[in-house]
Amino acid sequence: MNNTRPRKRPRKADTNNERDAQKHKKSRYLTADELPWKTVARSNAAGVGENEGMLLLEEIDGVDVVYEGSGEGKVVRFNMTKEPVMAEAGDGSGSEEWNGIDETTLQADPEALDAPAESHSPLPDNPTASPSDVESDFDVEQLPEWQPFGLHPLLLKSLHAQNFTTPTPIQSAALPQAILGKDVVGVAQTGSGKTLAYGLPILNALLQQTANSPPSSQRDLKALILAPTRELALQVSSHLNACLTPIVNNIPAAITATQDPKKGKGKDSEPVPHKAPPRISIAAVVGGMSAQKQRRILERGVDILVATPGRLWDLIGEKDSLAQQIRNLQFLVLDEADRMVQGGHFEELDNILRLTLRQNADEIADEMEVAREEEEPQVLESEPILDSSSKPLQTFVFSATLSKDLQRDLKKGSRHRRKCGKTSTLDDLLYRLDFRDPSPQIIDLSPEGGLVSTLTESKLECVATDKDFYLYYFLMRYPGRSLVFVSSIDGIRRLVPLLELLKLKAYPLHSQLEQKQRLKNLDRFKSAPNGVLLATDVASRGLDIPAVDHVIHYQIPRSADTYVHRNGRTARAMNSGFALVICGPEDRRIFRAILSDLGRQEADVSDMVVDHDMLDKLKHGVTLARQIDSVQHKIKKDNHDRNWIKETAEALEVDYESEAEQIDAAASNRKDYRLMALKAELRELLTRPLLARGVSAKYITSGSKSIADSLLLGNHHETMLGLDKPRANEEVAPGSARRTKRRQSKSK
Numbered sequence: 174m175n176n177t178r179p180r181k182r183p184r185k186a187d188t189n190n191e192r193d194a195q196k197h198k199k200s201r202y203l204t205a206d207e208l209p210w211k212t213v214a215r216s217n218a219a220g221v222g223e224n225e226g227m228l229l230l231e232e233i234d235g236v237d238v239v240y241e242g243s244g245e246g247k248v249v250r251f252n253m254t255k256e257p258v259m260a261e262a263g264d265g266s267g268s269e270e271w272n273g274i275d276e277t278t279l280q281a282d283p284e285a286l287d288a289p290a291e292s293h294s295p296l297p298d299n300p301t302a303s304p305s306d307v308e309s310d311f312d313v314e315q316l317p318e319w320q321p322f323g324l325h326p327l328l329l330k331s332l333h334a335q336n337f338t339t340p341t342p343i344q345s346a347a348l349p350q351a352i353l354g355k356d357v358v359g360v361a362q363t364g365s366g367k368t369l370a371y372g373l374p375i376l377n378a379l380l381q382q383t384a385n386s387p388p389s390s391q392r393d394l395k396a397l398i399l400a401p402t403r404e405l406a407l408q409v410s411s412h413l414n415a416c417l418t419p420i421v422n423n424i425p426a427a428i429t430a431t432q433d434p435k436k437g438k439g440k441d442s443e444p445v446p447h448k449a450p451p452r453i454s455i456a457a458v459v460g461g462m463s464a465q466k467q468r469r470i471l472e473r474g475v476d477i478l479v480a481t482p483g484r485l486w487d488l489i490g491e492k493d494s495l496a497q498q499i500r501n502l503q504f505l506v507l508d509e510a511d512r513m514v515q516g517g518h519f520e521e522l523d524n525i526l527r528l529t530l531r532q533n534a535d536e537i538a539d540e541m542e543v544a545r546e547e548e549e550p551q552v553l554e555s556e557p558i559l560d561s562s563s564k565p566l567q568t569f570v571f572s573a574t575l576s577k578d579l580q581r582d583l584k585k586g587s588r589h590r591r592k593c594g595k596t597s598t599l600d601d602l603l604y605r606l607d608f609r610d611p612s613p614q615i616i617d618l619s620p621e622g623g624l625v626s627t628l629t630e631s632k633l634e635c636v637a638t639d640k641d642f643y644l645y646y647f648l649m650r651y652p653g654r655s656l657v658f659v660s661s662i663d664g665i666r667r668l669v670p671l672l673e674l675l676k677l678k679a680y681p682l683h684s685q686l687e688q689k690q691r692l693k694n695l696d697r698f699k700s701a702p703n704g705v706l707l708a709t710d711v712a713s714r715g716l717d718i719p720a721v722d723h724v725i726h727y728q729i730p731r732s733a734d735t736y737v738h739r740n741g742r743t744a745r746a747m748n749s750g751f752a753l754v755i756c757g758p759e760d761r762r763i764f765r766a767i768l769s770d771l772g773r774q775e776a777d778v779s780d781m782v783v784d785h786d787m788l789d790k791l792k793h794g795v796t797l798a799r800q801i802d803s804v805q806h807k808i809k810k811d812n813h814d815r816n817w818i819k820e821t822a823e824a825l826e827v828d829y830e831s832e833a834e835q836i837d838a839a840a841s842n843r844k845d846y847r848l849m850a851l852k853a854e855l856r857e858l859l860t861r862p863l864l865a866r867g868v869s870a871k872y873i874t875s876g877s878k879s880i881a882d883s884l885l886l887g888n889h890h891e892t893m894l895g896l897d898k899p900r901a902n903e904e905v906a907p908g909s910a911r912r913t914k915r916r917q918s919k920s921k
């Protein structure tokens with residue numbers, strides 16, 4: 174039988190967004206027979222050899238299955254979304270010149286991390302597809318709320334495809350100012366869309382600048398975005414690139430006669446798509462990834478560079494032309510500005526910012542004079558270099574936490590601040606910025622007390638040694654994606670194996686992990702619905718991980734800003750979220766101070782309700798896991814010591830006492846047996862169902878608590894029989910009620 178055809182079904186659009194985006198593509202409906210099926214080579218090893226006559230396999234790509242209503246019910250139709258030739262060749266194997274790996278690839282495949290972090294929006298080199306053709310096929314009426322900003326149609330199209338139908342408040346406030354060319358300082362709550370508040374004006378300006386000029390492979394840097402952490406820089410680059418994606422989707426890379434070099438030039442070699450130079454090229458340079466490849470990308474030229482200050486400064490040190498390009502920037506962005514002045518980056522940041530200064534000679538002379546009078550050597554060390562050909566620089570500074578004092582000072586202008594003798598590091602940094610406008614547009618939409626309206630906060634008080642019990646209890650009681658902040662790397666190293674022994678999917682994230690591993694763990698966490706990410710504050714800023722259900726402060730942060738940013742990893746983009754502080758006796762004073770800095774009190778944060786019976790049941794598992802971990806450590810250490818003694822004895826040509834060896838071996842065996850016994854006990858414990866008080870282990874309808882109803886209704890807890898499955902925010906003591914009462918009584 175040779176015509177048993179559709180074994181592999183055409184792929185359906187994966188997400189609503191994809192489906193939405195595809196609705197607007199031109200449809201080309203075909204019948205199943207008209208589709209350009211390809212025969213799939215079959216392996217003899219798989220038992221379906223060529224001549225065994227069982228089955229012919231054929232496959233196809235680039236087809237949507239559409240179910241349409243008709244008089245006879247639903248009819249299946251096939252919508253070709255790709256030209257067949259593209260389905261064959263659209264594998265990203267572009268020309269030598271523009272085949273950089275994009276951020277999406279980097280995140281999906283951390284193995285690709287050595288490749289440069291570059292992504293771009295190509296324009297066709299097909300003369301029949303002009304930019305205006307591509308740009309005109311989107312009806313801007315579909316996004317009325319974005320219309321007032323006059324954004325480029327390609328950006329509107331992308332916003333539509335991403336389902337961003339309404340601008341967020343910070344976007345509505347910042348876009349008009351930024352598009353008019355003003356400097357903007359934007360402060361708005363975590364997860365409120367600040368990246369696009371500065372990103373859209375930049376992309377808009379660059380798309381307009383390139384509207385009538387063919388993209389060239391040589392280009393100068395136009396925008397520099399500085400971010401404090403590697404992950405955030407990669408995320409920003411990916412986020413901006415997503416806004417250019419409809420261009421990629423819309424324009425097939427033109428097929429040229431280029432031969433795939435890997436396939437040689439034989440008759441079987443197929444033409445591969447030739448990617449034209451991108452219209453806008455975005456790259457990220459961050460530490461922990463191949464500097465050599467980043468250097469190559471920079472040499473080729475990018476329009477928008479997202480960077481962490483340390484790596485960028487290293488690259489600038491090697492290449493004078495990069496410094497020159499930074500002197501001529503059109504846009505400079507400091508994302509999470511207040512964070513960048515902490516944690517050892519300040520010097521590099523300061524050096525980079527000096528390159529962007531565009532003061533005129535008189536101003537510089539004045540400042541040098543003032544600095545000399547005040548004997549401030551740091552101002553004199555390196556003078557800003559003037560470049561008469563410089564274009565005006567537009568500066569954006571964004572964060573969720575910029576103090577009101579600082580904003581006031583900014584309003585008064587940098588010179589005033591200088592004369593007032595302000596000394597904070599952030600103040601100093603902002604003084605260095607070349608705000609064209611003496612009073613930049615300051616947009617402060619930060620909520621009172623740093624509290625996002627969709628976030629529920631709670632606390633749980635316990636002695637420090639019980640924190641593990643409460644953490645495990647919470648993770649078991651409230652399944653979901655949980656981000657646990659631990660202040661020390663050692664703490665993470667202790668907790669990860671513990672949670673793994675308890676069969677939770679726990680991933681570490683801290684600065685001592687290799688960058689590849691950091692991104693890999695982030696990816697794993699993103700794809701595990703009940704995953705637990707144990708992170709230091711390297712993950713507290715800016716990371717936009719979809720659907721983080723809970724943020725848990727296993728250790729208390731050291732500042733109010735960090736508390737706000739850590740909490741901001743959940744409750745993003747108006748989704749609800751939950752934050753829990755596990756508060757030891759020594760943490761209470763700090764927690765009170767944090768809340769007081771935010772203008773709040775401890776009583777404002779609700780207590781988490783704990784089922785102590787269930788907590789007690791879980792404690793034994795944690796204790797066993799701790800013991801296993803401790804024995805494993807001892808075995809490892811003993812092995813290491815024994816090997817060291819043996820090697821040293823061999824090196825000294827001394828006999829290693831066989832009696833001592835036997836004693837060691839006996840001790841080691843004892844530990845091995847103990848380890849096996851503990852593991853068996855834990856294994857058995859974890860297979861036993863967790864029964865709530867009053868639930869019968871034998872009959873679901875007997876005992877003082879019948880679980881039959883909740884089993885029938887499907888609202889039972891999956892691992893804790895007899896408990897229902899509330900969301901964490903439904904199980905907090907009514908602290909907010911207390912707060913309301915207090916406020917009411919104050920006002921009386």
Ligand SMILES: Nc1ncnc2c1ncn2[C@@H]1O[C@H](COP(=O)(O)OP(=O)(O)OP(=O)(O)O)[C@@H](O)[C@H]1O
Nearest residue numbers: 337339340341363364365366367368573715717746
């Ligand atoms: N107009 C919009 N409509 C819906 N979602 C949006 C819109 N703009 C941005 N988003 C989404 O909101 C999420 C948060 O955006 P973003 O990361 O820019 O927030 P942020 O304010 O920078 O947060 P943080 O302060 O934590 O860095 C992202 O997933 C982003 O895709």
